[in-house]
Amino acid sequence: MSAPPQRVTIKDVAAAAGVSKGAVSIAFNHKPGLSESTRERIFAVAREMGWAPNSSARSLSRQTTDTIGLALCRPARLLGLEPFYMEFISGIESVLSERSCSLLLRLVSSREEEIALQQTWWRERQVGGSVLVDFDQDDPRIGPLKELGMPAVAVGHPDLTGGIPSVWTDDATAMAEAVRYLAALGHRRIGRVGGPAGLGHSAIREAAFRRTLESLGLDGTLQVASGFAGEEGARATRSLLLRAERPTAIVYDNDIMAVAGLGVAAEMSVSVPDELSLLAWDDSQLCRLTHPTLSAMSHDVHGFGADVTRVLFDLIEGRTVTSHPVPMPSLTPRASTAAPRPRRD
Helix, strand or coil, X not given: CCCCCCCCCHHHHHHHHCCCHHXXXXXXXXXXXXXXXXXXXXXXXXXXXXXXXXXXCCCCCCCCCCEEEEEEECCHHHHHHCHHHHHHHHHHHHHXXXXXXXXXXXXXXXXXHHHHHHHHHHHCCCCCCEEECCCECCCCCHHHHHHHCCCEEEECCHHHHCCCCEEECCXXXXXXXXXXXXHHCCCCCEEEEECCCCEHHHHHHHHHHHHHHHHCCCCCCCEEECCCCHHHHHHHHHHHHCCCCCCCEEEECCHHHHHHHHHHHHHCCCCCCCCCEEEEECCCHHHHHCCCCCEEEECCHHHHHHHHHHHHHHHXXXXXXXXXXXXXXXXXXXXXXCCCXXXXX
8 A cells, every 4th residue: 555645845946946945935935035936936836836834824934733523515504514523522521622723623525525625624634534434335526635644533433434544333233133022012014114225324323223123023124315404304294104005113313303203193193102113223312301201222322423523633743543433323212102002093
């Protein structure tokens, strides 16, 4: 395996332009003392070499930074409603505060935009490394970011992350536990409202859901892919409940969709849990505020974020890191799950 490419430095730019490091600094700080031709030559060389000064105004020759990056590909309004990422970011911040470091958080609209952003962060020395989340199947970020040589930790199963050091939850085993629990209560038609098609951890859960039901001799096809927003979860729930053979239990890929599903059940006069059991993922405060309270697959999201951040600092500081899972989500039964009762028509 070839060594990752070295970051271009101000010294490299100065040598290529035939000037001193001080002249490069003068040019990029727009100070007097250089001819326009020299200034333009420095800018041209810097562009060709893919170099730019650190926009945070730290020393141009500094090789490390006290900031890590996190880019999220999702709408801003959804982030504000999503308990998972609020908890995850709080875990990151708990480690950063111990080190007097900062988080550079950006929302992007596409994987291509994220790749360009990560490249800019690294070349301009805005970050010392990044946390990478929400891996797709055949994720397009893997090749460019590995080539960049930036320290990065992936939040995702190693099957998805292409050799980037990773920390993950065992979603397949957790999904199997959720399905077996509902089957043990007596449910024979179990549905699932999953995340977007193509998202890696949703695909892992989808396969585990289908595989577990088939091993029990039950139908594993009652699944609907959805976005993570409440209105999308509500739409997917209606589509399941309008089926002639509707499910008597539904597993959701997050808590926002499960809360929305509870509202749809009330709207359609379907009693929870007598006629329909609901089970959420990512047990947050939301699950304990509904009526009835929502059963959930619960895990320490704050601790997850902290673990990922510690691994990233180990990587930045040159220590050996090992990809590993965090503790598996565990079932927390509440009032929204029970044995099915005969349907009222």
